[in-house]
Amino acid sequence: MHGDLTAFVAGPLGLLLATEAGGEIISLRTVDLAIIAIYFVMVLGIGFYLKRYTKSGEDFFLAGREMTAWVAGLSFLSANLGALELMGWAAASYQYGILATHWYWVGAIPAMLFLGIVMMPFYYISKTHSVPGYLQLRYGESTRALSAVSFAFMTVLMSGINMYAMALVMKVVLGWNIHFSIWVSSITVAIYVAMGGLFSAIFNEVLQFFLIWLGALLIPILGLVEAGGWSGLVARIHQNFPQGDYTHLWRTMGGFADNPMGIHWTGIVLGLGWVISFGYWTTDFLVVQRVIAAKDLRAAKMAPIIASYFKMAVPFIVILPGLLGLALLPITLVPESAVGPGQHSYNEVLPLMLARYCGPGLLGLGITALIAGFMSGMAGNVSAFATVWTYDLYRPFVRKNATDSHYVSMGRWCTILGVLVSIGTAYLVMQFKSIMDYVQALFSFFIAPLFGTVLLGMLWKRTTPAGGFWGLLAGTASSIGMWALVKADPSKLAWIALSPHAKDMAENMYRALWSWIICVVVTVVVSLLTRPKPVEELTGLVYGCTELPSEGHLPLWKRPIFWAGISAAAFLILQVIFW
Amino acid sequence: MGEGHHIIPVWFFIGVLLLIYGVLITASGIYELSEPPATVLGNLRPAIWWGVLLIIIGGVYVYYFMPRKS
Numbered sequence: 237m238h239g240d241l242t243a244f245v246a247g248p249l250g251l252l253l254a255t256e257a258g259g260e261i262i263s264l265r266t267v268d269l270a271i272i273a274i275y276f277v278m279v280l281g282i283g284f285y286l287k288r289y290t291k292s293g294e295d296f297f298l299a300g301r302e303m304t305a306w307v308a309g310l311s312f313l314s315a316n317l318g319a320l321e322l323m324g325w326a327a328a329s330y331q332y333g334i335l336a337t338h339w340y341w342v343g344a345i346p347a348m349l350f351l352g353i354v355m356m357p358f359y360y361i362s363k364t365h366s367v368p369g370y371l372q373l374r375y376g377e378s379t380r381a382l383s384a385v386s387f388a389f390m391t392v393l394m395s396g397i398n399m400y401a402m403a404l405v406m407k408v409v410l411g412w413n414i415h416f417s418i419w420v421s422s423i424t425v426a427i428y429v430a431m432g433g434l435f436s437a438i439f440n441e442v443l444q445f446f447l448i449w450l451g452a453l454l455i456p457i458l459g460l461v462e463a464g465g466w467s468g469l470v471a472r473i474h475q476n477f478p479q480g481d482y483t484h485l486w487r488t489m490g491g492f493a494d495n496p497m498g499i500h501w502t503g504i505v506l507g508l509g510w511v512i513s514f515g516y517w518t519t520d521f522l523v524v525q526r527v528i529a530a531k532d533l534r535a536a537k538m539a540p541i542i543a544s545y546f547k548m549a550v551p552f553i554v555i556l557p558g559l560l561g562l563a564l565l566p567i568t569l570v571p572e573s574a575v576g577p578g579q580h581s582y583n584e585v586l587p588l589m590l591a592r593y594c595g596p597g598l599l600g601l602g603i604t605a606l607i608a609g610f611m612s613g614m615a616g617n618v619s620a621f622a623t624v625w626t627y628d629l630y631r632p633f634v635r636k637n638a639t640d641s642h643y644v645s646m647g648r649w650c651t652i653l654g655v656l657v658s659i660g661t662a663y664l665v666m667q668f669k670s671i672m673d674y675v676q677a678l679f680s681f682f683i684a685p686l687f688g689t690v691l692l693g694m695l696w697k698r699t700t701p702a703g704g705f706w707g708l709l710a711g712t713a714s715s716i717g718m719w720a721l722v723k724a725d726p727s728k729l730a731w732i733a734l735s736p737h738a739k740d741m742a743e744n745m746y747r748a749l750w751s752w753i754i755c756v757v758v759t760v761v762v763s764l765l766t767r768p769k770p771v772e773e774l775t776g777l778v779y780g781c782t783e784l785p786s787e788g789h790l791p792l793w794k795r796p797i798f799w800a801g802i803s804a805a806a807f808l809i810l811q812v813i814f815w
Numbered sequence: 816m817g818e819g820h821h822i823i824p825v826w827f828f829i830g831v832l833l834l835i836y837g838v839l840i841t842a843s844g845i846y847e848l849s850e851p852p853a854t855v856l857g858n859l860r861p862a863i864w865w866g867v868l869l870i871i872i873g874g875v876y877v878y879y880f881m882p883r884k885s
Binding site: 267270271274275278282285286289307435438439442443446447450454458461462591592593594595596597598600601 | 822823825828829831832833835836839840842843844847851852854855856857859861862865866869872
């Protein structure tokens with residue numbers, strides 16, 4: 237999921253990356269190529285235009301802190317809505333049915349609302365420029381350094397992996413040369429982000445949001461027309477696959493052996509819905525950076541709440557095409573490992589559905605949506621990397637008292653460097669594909685414990701700097717330990733998930749849950765044994781020590797809590813409808 | 816957005832792009848009337864009404880967010 241997937245979509249990404257067999261699925265005509273070319277001209281034009289407005293560090297790294305709630309909210313969502321996310325989860329929905337929707341609903345909505353209502357005031361009032369920056373204010377330099385180094389390092393590596401994965405998809409779907417895809421998209425991203433900084437990244441993410449929706453929306457609309465509506469879709473799936481339940485969210489979650497994911501509802505609710513989801517949506521700087529750039533506190537609180545409504549609707553363009561594939565495709569897709577001549581894998585369900593309904597022009601729009609998703613995800617990575625490197629590593633540890641223009645210059649060079657490292661990683665992965673598994677796993681090690689560290693830091697004033705550091709370290713180390721244990725002996729998964737029937741998908745959930753618990757326990761114990769910070773040093777950082785601005789003067793419909801309540805109610809109703 | 820810097824709103828750029836795409840896709844859909852593509856439900860002419868939808872959305876955005884000297 238990290239604009240680039242963490243443990244969240246390790247499965248689908250892994251599947252996608254295995255896609256190398258077979259010929260191209262879609263051939264483009266002149267009008268399609270024109271649509272793609274116009275997109276490239278537009279993003280570069282936006283970068284050139286915004287360069288003149290990107291003078292100070294606050295402009296380059298925080299987009300001048302003047303984003304409206306809508307712009308910040310759509311950008312917040314788009315940073316996560318990459319092309320691999322779309323194709324990977326469409327494939328997962330073909331394989332697992334509507335269960336894949338958990339990653340969009342319980343695995344996102346509560347966390348987004350929690351960020352908006354509970355955590356955003358502390359990020360915003362503290363005036364931090366990054367999540368590691370908040371950790372420095374709350375816990376000190378050592379915790380910031382640990383978090384910043386891991387984030388910066390992993391972000392560019394993940395960016396490279398996604399770059400390679402996307403180039404591979406372009407090769408499979410369109411027959412494009414893999415080197416051409418890598419270099420053209422990377423150079424474009426490097427140019428417009430280096431020029432316009434976060435301004436450029438956010439502008440293009442909002443643009444991408446529209447392209448993705450307008451490029452992908454025709455598939456579910458025409459698919460439902462062909463299937464005869466939702467009831468017709470369900471009837472056809474039952475007819476084609478009578479042995480499985482593909483259309484219920486929770487009914488098969490009573491036992492590990494009762495559903496194709498091999499996961500119990502506790503893993504989904506506590507592992508995904510609580511630890512991984514909250515960890516990703518509230519502490520991953522890639523997405524949080526977009527909200528920090530909001531123009532005021534109310535906009536910052538509203539941004540993730542606005543995004544939650546659209547996130548709830550994303551299954552319509554991602555999960556539904558997979559289900560439509562089950563119902564309507566005249567062929568049965570197979571796992572990647574079983575693909576033979578003339579067959580297609582699960583991973584190709586979205587391009588197949590696109591080719592089924594879209595002729596010239598519409599195909600170009602659909603492919604542009606995928607390219608835009610990939611490029612904005614990469615732009616998100618490099619802009620977050622540039623900020624963390626410049627503000628959390630270079631400024632405190634290398635050159636403390638340089639001018640603002642020096643740091644902006646460093647940010648621009650860092651953007652180019654980040655893209656070059658990403659390209660290097662892409663070529664490395666091309667040679668040694670097993671690196672991908674390790675890098676994805678590495679990224680997932682930090683998400684869950686970091687959430688424990690940030691949450692305790694914000695909500696419990698007794699948490700001490702030593703507690704925060706050792707808790708984060710212990711949680712991360714335990715996550716690595718559990719991963720290594722299962723890697724060395726896969727049967728040990730039964731220990732982690734507490735069931736012999738657990739499958740790979742369950743591992744990430746339970747590993748995250750245990751590492752979060754270990755982080756919290758260690759943080760609490762060490763904090764109780766060490767000296768807390770004086771209350772006056774916690775002002776603006778911790779609940780109970782910070783005066784939060786009242787919203788009592790606002791009419792009800794302008795209050796973030798009102799819209800969060802409606803979003804939460806809609807989320808619950810959806811769970812009941814598709815139970 | 817961008818009030819502090821007087822930047823052209825992102826919505827204007829989106830409008831321009833959708834307007835251009837709408838024109839191209841509608842034109843492509845009209846051309847397909849004489850040479851229909853082999854797609855499922857192609858008889859519903861999705862390229863034409865989707866292209867028109869893009870033109871309407873793009874046009875509205877361009878109109879409302881066009882930079883004006885005042």
